[in-house]
Amino acid sequence: MVSARLRPFGTTIFAEMTRLAIEHKAVNLSQGFPDFDGPAFVRDAAGAAIASGKNQYARPYGEVPLVEAIADWHERGTGLRVDPLAEVTVTSGCTEAIAACMLGLIDPGDEVVLLEPYYDCYRACVAMAGGVAKFVPLRTPTEAGGVFTLDRAELRASFGPRTKAVLLNTPHNPTGKVLTREELGWIGECAIEHDAIVISDEVYEKLVFEADHPHVSIATLPGMRERTIVCSSIGKTFSLTGWKVGWAIAPERLTAGVRAAHQFLTFATATPLQHGAAEALRRADEYVPGLVAELRESRDMLAEALASLGFGVTRPEGAYFIMVDHSAFGDGDDVAFCKRLIERAGVAAIPPSAFYNEKSLGRSLVRFAFCKKRATLEEAVRRLRAGLNGSAVR
Numbered sequence: 001m002v003s004a005r006l007r008p009f010g011t012t013i014f015a016e017m018t019r020l021a022i023e024h025k026a027v028n029l030s031q032g033f034p035d036f037d038g039p040a041f042v043r044d045a046a047g048a049a050i051a052s053g054k055n056q057y058a059r060p061y062g063e064v065p066l067v068e069a070i071a072d073w074h075e076r077g078t079g080l081r082v083d084p085l086a087e088v089t090v091t092s093g094c095t096e097a098i099a100a101c102m103l104g105l106i107d108p109g110d111e112v113v114l115l116e117p118y119y120d121c122y123r124a125c126v127a128m129a130g131g132v133a134k135f136v137p138l139r140t141p142t143e144a145g146g147v148f149t150l151d152r153a154e155l156r157a158s159f160g161p162r163t164k165a166v167l168l169n170t171p172h173n174p175t176g177k178v179l180t181r182e183e184l185g186w187i188g189e190c191a192i193e194h195d196a197i198v199i200s201d202e203v204y205e206k207l208v209f210e211a212d213h214p215h216v217s218i219a220t221l222p223g224m225r226e227r228t229i230v231c232s233s234i235g236k237t238f239s240l241t242g243w244k245v246g247w248a249i250a251p252e253r254l255t256a257g258v259r260a261a262h263q264f265l266t267f268a269t270a271t272p273l274q275h276g277a278a279e280a281l282r283r284a285d286e287y288v289p290g291l292v293a294e295l296r297e298s299r300d301m302l303a304e305a306l307a308s309l310g311f312g313v314t315r316p317e318g319a320y321f322i323m324v325d326h327s328a329f330g331d332g333d334d335v336a337f338c339k340r341l342i343e344r345a346g347v348a349a350i351p352p353s354a355f356y357n358e359k360s361l362g363r364s365l366v367r368f369a370f371c372k373k374r375a376t377l378e379e380a381v382r383r384l385r386a387g388l389n390g391s392a393v394r
C-alpha cells in the first residue's frame with residue numbers, strides 16, 4: 001500500500017541498481033558511494049564521542065560544536081558569516097534538509113523549479129509537500145567532451161506567478177556540471193523577480209576539478225543571501241555517505257520553516273556522529289585536497305576509457321559522476337542498455353531517465369560513478385572492453 005503522492009516514484013533507482021549489482025556480482029558504478037573509507041581521524045572522533053557518553057538526543061537543531069564548525073566552514077567557503085545557533089540546522093543528511101525545506105516552506109499548489117535532470121528525491125520531496133514541479137532542461141552537449149548547458153530563455157519560461165522556490169544543485173548530480181557565476185545570476189534574477197526562495201544543494205561543493213571553474217554558492221550573489229537556503233553534508237566531502245549528517249543554512253525567516261519540519265521528521269540527528277562531523281569540518285585540509293586529486297585522476301582515466309570504447313563522453317567539472325551517450329551501441333533506451341551492461345559485461349550503471357520528467361532526454365545516456373578505488377575502475381573498464389568491444393557503430 002503506497003499513498004497516491006508517492007505511488008508514481010516506486011523504488012529509488014539507486015537501491016534497485018545496487019541490488020542488481022549484488023545479484024549479478026557486477027562492478028558497481030551505479031549508486032554513488034565510495035568503496036574506500038572516510039578519514040580515520042573522523043571515525044575516531046565519533047568513536048570517542050560514543051565512548052564518552054554522547055549518546056542521548058542531540059540539540060534538535062544540531063550540537064553546538066557542529067553548528068559552530070559548519071558556520072566556520074561556510075565562512076571559509078563563501079565569505080559569508082552566519083549565526084551558528086540561529087541560522088544553521090543539522091539534519092540527517094542533505095536529503096532530510098531538502099525534505100524539510102519542502103515540507104516546511106511549500107504549500108499545496110506552489111510551484112518549485114527543478115533543473116532537469118534532477119536528483120530523484122527532489123521531485124518526490126516536492127510531491128510530498130503537495131507542490132508542483134516545473135522543469136528547466138540542462139541541454140546535453142553536442143560535441144565530445146563538452147559540458148551540459150543552461151538556456152536563459154528556457155530558465156525564465158519555467159518561472160511563473162505560482163513559483164515559490166527553485167531547487168538547484170551545483171556541482172550537479174548526475175551531469176557533473178558546475179554552474180557558472182553567470183548562470184547562477186540568471187537563476188537569482190528570476191528568483192528575485194518572482195520573489196521565490198532558492199534551495200541550493202551543494203553537497204559536492206568541494207569536489208571540483210577545474211582550477212579556472214570553482215564552485216560558487218548562489219548565496220554569495222547580490223540580493224541572494226536573504227532568500228537562499230544552502231544545503232550540504234559531510235557525506236561526499238569526507239567519503240562517509242552512510243553517516244547521513246547534513247545541514248541547512250538560511251536566514252532566520254527561512255530557518256523557521258526548515259526547523260518546523262525537521263523537529264517532526266527526525267527531531268535530531270545521531271549525536272556521536274555530529275561530534276565526528278565537527279572534527280571532519282575542522283580538519284578538512286588533512287583529507288579533502290587528496291580526495292579531490294584522486295577523483296580528478298579517476299575522472300580522467302574513466303572518461304578516456306569510455307571514449308575509447310565508443311561512448312559519447314561529456315566532461316564533469318565536479319561531483320563524482322560522468323554522463324555519457326551510449327547510442328553508438330544501438331541497444332535501445334537507457335534502461336535496456338544498463339540491463340545489458342549488468343548482465344553481459346558485469347558492470348552496473350544508472351539509467352538516467354529516472355532523473356528526467358521528459359524521459360526522451362535521458363534515453364541515450366548512462367551515468368557511471370567514479371568515486372571508486374583505482375582497481376575497481378580498472379576492473380570495470382576491463383569488463384566493459386570484453387563485454388562491449390567491437391559493438392560500437394561509429
Ligand code: GLN
Pocket residue numbers: 012014015030031032033173
Ligand atoms: N547520491 C547517490 C547517487 O547519486 C545516491 C544516494 C542514494 O542512494 N540515495 O548515486
